[in-house]
Amino acid sequence: xxxxxxxxxxxxxxxxxxxxxxxxxxxxxxxxxxxxxxxxxxxxxxxxxxxxxxxxxxxxxxxxxxxxxxxxxxxxxxxxxxxxxxxxxxxxxxxxxxxxxxxxxxxxxxxxxxxxxxxxx
Numbered sequence: 001x002x003x004x005x006x007x008x009x010x011x012x013x014x015x016x017x018x019x020x021x022x023x024x025x026x027x028x029x030x031x032x033x034x035x036x037x038x039x040x041x042x043x044x045x046x047x048x049x050x051x052x053x054x055x056x057x058x059x060x061x062x063x064x065x066x067x068x069x070x071x072x073x074x075x076x077x078x079x080x081x082x083x084x085x086x087x088x089x090x091x092x093x094x095x096x097x098x099x100x101x102x103x104x105x106x107x108x109x110x111x112x113x114x115x116x117x118x119x120x121x
Contacts, residue, residue, distance in 0.1 A: 003050050005030065006060060008043035015067065019045065022063050028056045 008016050023030050023045070029052065035043040047053055078084040091098045 001050075002031070002046040002048060003053055004044055005047045005053070005056055006045040008032070008045065009035070018063060018067070019060060022059050023056060026055070026059055028052050028059070030056070 006019055020030075020032075029048045030045050031048065032045050033042060035041050047056060075084065087098075
């Protein structure tokens with residue numbers, strides 16, 4: 001029976017490709033399932049052989065530690081150069097979208113409080 005190794009839901013494409021590459025380089029026998037047309041199935045990487053689970057898990061954990069260090073370093077460089085994403089920068093680059101999101105949040109909060117207060121009276 002197959003064993004779930006790595007869920008691909010909300011995983012960037014480059015990370016998923018790197019995980020596949022690491023597993024192939026180390027001759028880990030796996031297969032992949034996709035989310036399907038409606039996105040309700042489980043996209044994941046599954047192991048065919050349970051004997052390889054520990055080795056595969058170690059490889060993935062090592063890869064993710066390295067990726068985390070790289071991503072943090074890139075973010076630190078962006079922050080140091082002043083190019084890191086911030087609320088003000090987002091408002092400046094995408095004013096309509098940002099204002100729309102703020103308005104939507106305000107509307108949801110207003111309706112929530114209004115319903116609670118009206119229900120309580």
